[in-house]
Amino acid sequence: MTSQTGLQVPVPPALDRCRSLVEPALTTAVRSLHPLPRLMTSFSLGWCDADGRPTTAPGGKGIRQALAVLGTEAVGAPGDLAVPAAVAVELVHTFSLVHDDIMDGDERRRHQESAWKAFGTGPAVLTGDALFALAVSTLAGAGGDHSGAAVRxxxxxxxELVHGQADDLVFESRPWTGPDAVGIPEYQAMAARKTGALLGCSAALGPVLAGAPPLLVGALSEAGRQLGLAFQAVDDLLGIWGDPAATGKPVHSDLRRRKKTLPVLAAMALDPAAARHLVGLLDSGIAVDADDAYHAAAIVEEAGGREFALEDARRHVASARECLRAVPLAERAADELVEIAEYLLDRRL
Amino acid sequence: MTSQTGLQVPVPPALDRCRSLVEPALTTAVRSLHPLPRLMTSFSLGWCDADGRPTTAPGGKGIRQALAVLGTEAVGAPGDLAVPAAVAVELVHTFSLVHDDIMDGDERRRHQESAWKAFGTGPAVLTGDALFALAVSTLAGAGGDHSGAAVRxxxxxxxELVHGQADDLVFESRPWTGPDAVGIPEYQAMAARKTGALLGCSAALGPVLAGAPPLLVGALSEAGRQLGLAFQAVDDLLGIWGDPAATGKPVHSDLRRRKKTLPVLAAMALDPAAARHLVGLLDSGIAVDADDAYHAAAIVEEAGGREFALEDARRHVASARECLRAVPLAERAADELVEIAEYLLDRRL
Structure with a gap:
């Protein structure tokens, strides 16, 4: 997949700066875990292979920790103050990847085996639990007057994240057409929970910890949530048209897995003939092979599903930008947040 | 298994009283979940069958909610104040049962299928996560000056609970004998984490929420932890000699599953000849059949493993009693806590 805009947006320098600020505390937190979930967490973060040998695997982009730090700077507080919040949201994110891969049966994650595939389902359940507990205790132990509010x-x-994941699980068994089919508004509500809630929380959590006024907390939270919706739409695009070399997943992977994603649902809503074709290809009861998936991708694109999802992502990024511009925030941090939003819209990986 | 003392200790009335106090808030909390984890939670709590029809299945004993309420009354605060703490610890307990059954591959729980067996592994992972999040938000939302400390x-x-579960998972692949064998102190440290931590927290959490002095919080926490150690020892006894009609599990079930439990580890430590026999029966590489398990149970008993575990449970109950008597607590609530301790020691189920 070429870049969404045709231009290649460079990696925002703020991501590296925030990573450097947060990494020591994140490392310390992970080191406090029992050896088994510690190894599995280091593996999931791309710090080591399954035998514990240091690797240079590409870890996450660190979007959530960056939102936590930049959100805090945006309300005029020092970025350091956000570190426990940043650690907590990265841990919750890692927890959700580890558990989601079990639920979705995903065997690959970031160009390596997923945690359950490499270590077994039981240890992966445990590791997610350990990360969840660690996230809460890191934040609860942050001290200051506002850590209670931050934990809340x-x-x-x-x-919300778990609710969204439950929606997504239930969507799998819902029909493609008819009165019980998954509609676009319902899909968006799921994405707002599954992806938007944690990004919204990431941008707002440092400010909550810093005791920022509710107006600013609300704007940052909503900006993060909009970013999450854009992120999900781009993920859905990458799940169909992403370059396997970049995504680490097979071509048309979401179609082969019959996933109900935004481009497909949009194509079906926009074009009844395309809907009939797609149901024939994706809901035939037999496996979706490479040819069928190729065909389905072409139908989704022709019916306007790809453009719909891309436009949806653009609209959410614009909304995020508006949220940030509507309230008085520190200019540099707000600009860096916008840069991250544009980078996410443009990412190829 | 007959009652441990030969006498049948009646169910303490405090359990029912505390259940009545906590149940409305627990029900409200569970109702706030997404329909899928809500159904699975109601099922796991014994409120309904897998299709959502109300049942009269025996739910949990409600020990943790009772400790939360009685601990709070013991420091002179009204039991109502403990309700968010009681709900939180019952939710965490249910979370841990749902996830532990996945990790341990247990197909039965409280005379019905375990959650993962009835609904699938993915939904069970999700339900545990939902319960975990709900526990934290219930407690964080309790309000008052001390909810931050309570969340911490x-x-x-x-x-600690997750750490203990990780220990237990790792114990499975450790050898029965030699320098890497699991020793009794190590086993006790695992049990203190896996079972003791949440019972200690249950007894202390309401008092923390009520702002009780650290001396009292510490005594209640330690009493709960000792109770947890007793509880684990009794569980281990029931896992070998429990009446299948009462436990809902096959006779000698922990031996058939080659579980490293206190009676077995004690027998092996007490009697080297028994240890050699037991390794031959439990570590032969082939399945442990009913005859081998019967034989192993007899060896464990003869070597003194059963008596050791029973004595261990008694000692921990005595320690719990001492903790409660060493500090000034409201007499009635302290008496009721002791009654619960004696009931747990004596339980057949």
Whole structure:
């Protein structure tokens, strides 16, 4: 997949700066775990291979920790203050990847085996649990006057995230057409929970910890949530048209897995003839092979599903930008948040 | 298995009283979940069958909620104040049962299928996660001056619980004999984490929420932890000699599953000849059949493993009693806590 805009947006330098700020505390937190979940967490973060040997595997982009730090700087507080919040959201993110891969049966993650595939389902369940507990205790132990409010904020986001994952699980067994089919608004509500809640929480959690006024917390939270919706739409695009060399997943992978994603649902809503074709290809009861998936991708594109999802992502990034511009935030940090939003829209990986 | 003392200790009335106090809030909390984890939680709590029809299945004993309420009354605060703490610890307990059954491959729980067996592994992972998040947000939302401290307390207990479960998982692949064998002190440290931490937290969490002095919180926490160690020892006894009609598990079930439990480890430590026999029966590389398990149970008993575990449970109950008597607590609640301890020691189920 070429870049969404045709231009290649460079990696925002803020990502590296925030990573350097947060990494020591994240490393210390992970070191406090029992050896088994510690190894599995280091593996999941791309720090080592399954035998514990240091690797140079590409870890996550560190979007969530960056939002935590930049959100805090945006309300005029020092970025250091956000570190426990940044660690907590990265841990919750890693928890959700480890458990989601079990639920979805995904065998690959970031160009290596997923945690359950490499270590077994039981240890992967355990590792997610350990990360969840560690996230809460890291934040609860942050001290200051506002750590109680911050924990409340994080717990709500975790509840939403799990709710979104439950929606997604239930969508799998829903029909493609008819009155029980998954509609676009319902899909968006799922994405807002599954992906938006934690990104919204990431941007707002440092400010909550810093005792920022509710107006600013609300704007950052909503900006993060909009970014999450854009992120999900781009993920859905990459799940169909992403370059396997970049995504580490087979071509048309979401179609082969019959996933109900935004481009497909949009194509079906926009074009009844395409819907009939797609149901024939994706819902035939037999495996979706490479040819069928290739064919389905072409139908989705022709019916406008690809353009719909791309436009949806652009619209959410624009909304995020508006949220950030509507309230008085420190200019540099707000600009860096916008840069990250544009980078996410443009990412190839 | 007949009652441990030969006498039948009646069910303490405090359990029912505390259940009545906590159940409305627990029900409200569970109702706030997404329909899928809500159904699975109601099923796991024994409130309904897998299709959602109300049942009269025996749910849990409600020990943890009772400790939360009685601990709070023991420090002179009203039991109502403990309700969010009681709900949180019952939710964490249910979370741990749902996830532990996945990790241990247990297909039965409380005379019905375990959650993963009835609904699938993915939904069971999800349900545990939902319960974990709900526990934290219930407690974080309790309000008052001390909910931050209470969340910190709960998060630490959750971390310990997961650490203990990790120990237990790792024990499975450790040898029965030699320098890497699991020793009794190591086993006890695991049990203190896996079972003791949440019972200690249960007894202390309401008092923390009520702002009780650290001396009282510490005594209640330690009493709960000792109770947890007793509880684990009794569980280990029931896992070998429990009446299948009462436990809902096959006779000698832990031996058939080659579980490293206290009676077996004690027998091996006490009697080298028994150890050699037991290794031959339990570590032969082929399945442990009913005859081998019967034989192994007899060897464990003869070598003194059964008596050792029973004595261990008694000692921990005595320690719990001492903790409660060493500090000034409200007499009635302290008496009720002791009654629960004696009931747990004596339980047949």
């Amino acid at each position: 904020h994080l717990a709500e986001a975790m509840g | 307390h709960l998060a630490e207990a959750m971390g």
